[in-house]
Amino acid sequence: MRRDNSQSRTADRKDVVGEVLQDVGDEIAAVVSLPGEYTYRALAKFFDFIGESSILLARTWAFILRGRIDLRDTVNQMAFIGVASLPIVLVTVAFSGAVLALYTSQLGVKWGFGSYTGGVIGLSLARELGPVLTAVVVTARAGSAIAAELGTMKVTEQIDALRALAVSPVQYLVVPRLIAAIVMLPLLTVFADIVGATAGYVVAVVNGVAGGGYVNSLRTQVLPSDVLMGLIKTLFFAVVIVVVGAQQGLRATGGATGVGRSTTGAVVISIVVIYILNFFLAYVMFGGKTAFL
């Protein structure tokens, strides 16, 4: 009898140990498989995004090429994306030009190359700061608004209502925004370049750089092709801002939380893509050139 009890207790202990080992094994398996699962999910999300964005862009261009453009909506979007963004773009780029001039002019005067300040600032603005900062500001202002507006329309069934009325949401909502961004971003960048260079001039002169030298350096070092390439970059950025904003908005689900997530996603993804794209565009456009140095 006593022996039976002892055998029973041993068997129970074995069961408990077995269960604990099973649990530990499961946990280890879960932890080990976690990176794989995360990688799979991240890749799936990435390819979803690439696929949806590509289809959206192709459908938008198809409408544009067939001339299915609502001029009134396009002009309204130009006002929203372009004109209303102008003050904040100018302030941002003016102060960026100013701070660049502050450091450059101080070093330039100290080491004897102060007369090059205009060229350094002009090239930086025309090639990089003007296009990129303008795109970032427009992303923050208009890209987020596109995602929020389309996302709200999606979760309140307004997108379905458009389709029920035999109107394509891409044609009605995305086409005017894309055309507006493609037209207005280069224009905003031109203003940004001018205001940035002017702010740089003021700061450089205050810091001891000769005004004539600044202007002369700007005129000789900054070629029309530098400005043009910078403006061409903004066409790519415009497409990124609108397509990412629209893609994120049109996939919003789940009410206010979903709209918030789409809006955040649109801004974060757009800015990251703009910076990555900017590197490759710069490499292609300016990689082999030695215009300044």
Add this chain to the structure above:
Amino acid sequence: MIRAIQLSYRVGGRTILSHLDLEVKKGETLAVMGMSGAGKSTLLKCVGGLIRPTLGQVVIDGVDIACLKESELDAVRIKIGMVFQYAALFDSLNVYENVSFGLRRHTGMSEEEIAEVVRARLAIVGLPRTEQLMPSQLSGGMQKRVGLARALALNPQIVLYDEPTAGLDPITSAAIADLIVKARDELGVTSLLVTHDIQTIKRVASRAAMLHGGKIVAIGTVEEMENHPNPVVAQFMAGSSEGPIRITE
């Protein structure tokens, strides 16, 4: 007029509709009733061509819309008016622009003719002189009436109603139900509505169908449904918590 044949819809591993068969005859008002989450809105979106069924056919006026391209679907959608659960008015447009939205895009009407149609449709739904109001200035009931006016603007042959009285007080619900009857009588539209509001079904429906488990489990006149032997239908019509339908389902 409308036929769903062996209609199935699956999403995210869940079966919403499963080999469902349904027919709506010309000029009738068929109410599909069922629990929340039973797939009523999904059925309506399949019929309206807003989502594609996983399997089966949706035949509208002799055309299977399940296999049409998006551009071909538009020709069918113009024949169908849709009233959404929360109206889905375009919130950046006023009442006039909402009701005239389809007219501007699909007819060659002059501005005067469009204004005439908008006035007539707003009169039908009892909202004259509201053209300049924005959706945010309207009550829930008014928004649904504007949604109905928008759906009727293009003279559709079919109107689909998604929970037309959800969230409304009994008197406004009755007014909306009367408008559905008025639209059918005055404009001769075929109507398919999904709802779980028994009072609305009694007021408007020529026939009613019970959607449960992704299938139509019973169909008949409202009187037949009230005395139906199917325990699912009996429980739903009685509004009882006791029966084969469990709230956890």
